[in-house]
Amino acid sequence: MYLISTSSKTNAYFIEQAKTVSQLLQMPYVPRKHQSVEDLLTTHHCAGALVVTKEGPSFVTKEGVPHQFHLSMAHLRLLEIDRGNIDHLLRAIGYESVTSVLDCTAGLGSDSAVISYGCSQLTRHTAIEGHPILGYITNYGFRHFQHKQPKVTEALRRIQLVICNYQDYLDQIVPNTYDVIYVDPMFENPVYESPQFLQWRGHILESKITSEIVELALEKSKRLVIKERKGSRLFKALPPIEMVGGKYSSIAYGIYERR
Template identity: 50%
Template sequence: MAIVTISQKGKELEAQQAKQVADLLQLPYVPRRGLSLPNLQAQYEGEDVLILSKKGPKLYTGEGKAHEFHLSMAQLRIIAYDRGQCDHLIRALGNETVTSFLDCTAGLGSDSLLVSYARPDIKQLVALEGNPLLAYVTNYGCRHFVHKSEAVTMALRRIQVCAIRFESFLKQATTNSFDVVYFDPMFEVPVKESPQFLSLRGHVLATTMTEDILQEAKRVAKQRVIIKERPFSSVFQSWTPTYMEGGTYSNVAYGVYEI
């Protein structure tokens, strides 16, 4: 089981906040007592550590630096989008009006942020993350991160992060409750990733796409289901999309399954 603690310089206020977060996540709170993160993690058999500090929460997995919320690749994609460059995910949304979007694999929140920024007409944008610690960090960023661009800040605020596995969420969801349902599962063949994500690989819940999951997603979606994968992925070979966005000159493709 993962644990919750505070930063080395954390005071009583941070300790109280950490205890509240531990109760919220139903995880044990562990006093820091000057221990380094590797030593603290070793005492708890390598479990992930959520650290509360004045600057916000961080997630330590034992690989690289502790992860804290950052715009990551979304920053570069937003800049490119503002310059008029094509973004294949935004094109995959189609030309219909989209008012609701379900991101089944939130992770760092990059895709949800780009969609929220590019399509501010979306009224309901729900992002699901099965790892409760990562969900907490991402949700904190969406609620508190302030960008120099007010439009980016507002795009973050429109994202509703939920700590739940998408399999469970989809089963409970009402038919046709979201215009678009989106998946970015762990690639079968990895591509070069941002340094920020490398420390999280193996700690983000990896779920293989199945026929049942795709059918549930189609039931929940009004317009389309979008899956991000490598162009040659077995996912696209097993279930042929209506059409693909990207892939020809890109390492990734977006398979669009129209309803």
Template identity: 25%
Template structure:
């Protein structure tokens, strides 16, 4: 990866770009009048652009622009703050003070909702294997401002971990978290989900298999939750009870431990 600034540059953008470069050990490149496409063609790397208010990433092999935004998490959070239920929280049975390990963090939508549910007395950690998505998620969770104090506090509490989830689970303590969560890339694409499809090219394609689930069962005190396409065979193959939801394109599965 390389990091640069928006075309209309100022000292604040340059300072932030250099700080991020130092933090994540990536190269800072001056724009020097070059377009983003020219930078991509020259260096053949993913480009992160520091803009006013956000980071935008353009992968080397795609024209999709990636950036952190809570999207549907904000809508779901507003419902929760009105004491309405959330299907994920109900399925995972997350309550204040509990802990959750999200093994497939992505851009953290479900982890934000989990953090809101468990509150300051609980904890949520998220594992992300892609260096690009890890950077966007970590910086976004630390800096995005929604104007909703409890929502922003929930984002700030999430511990973002750069790792491959199987290796992390193998080294994690037995019964160290209440809930372990998996939201792998669906083998069947949901074409209406722009957020999912936009990061598909940069996700780490880890296989979710029985070895991973065995480690997750050791680490979890209460249950493992799987989110997958409604037609997925993984629920049956890995021993999950599939909770079907009418009209929903994805279902949740639960494995009590």
């Protein structure tokens, strides 16, 4: 269970904002009353808190570093695109001709940021996140983050984030709603040292790709792209028609297309 609160130095505006978020996410609002977040979590037996601050929403746990929206590794990837180097994910989705993309696992928003920035011709770009707090923070970033380069800010604003289970979303949409569907599930062997995910360990919703999900995705789109380790059981059990990735990288983007 999670709770909603404010920073210790707050005012009536942020308290009302926290109460609104509480209603939106259906999570209890708990007044801060000068207590530490750790004390609030212990008292209310919660695993984490979404804290409303003047810098934006922050996810806080007892053991992790607070998480607020940031571009993370996407920043370096955007710089490489500006230098004329096409990102491997962009190659996998067919960046030159794609007009609509569904990112089923938005997470911190890095991949969707790269897709939107590298494919400015997109007419529909939807990102799905199953964890309500992570989804709220990522969507806040898409809506409010200001980059020094206006075209990066514009790329973020083009992304429409939906908080739900992506399998439920796939069930509801009609065939050919998107040109490409992208999925980045939790790796079979997680990269535990990855700093941007440290505060989310044990909180991120895990999803395993099955043949049924692959079939469903290819009913709804022309192409499915899955990010995994090159030697993963997934790629061995469901071989993609092509894999895109760095020569010396253990990570690849597997491409599947409707027959």
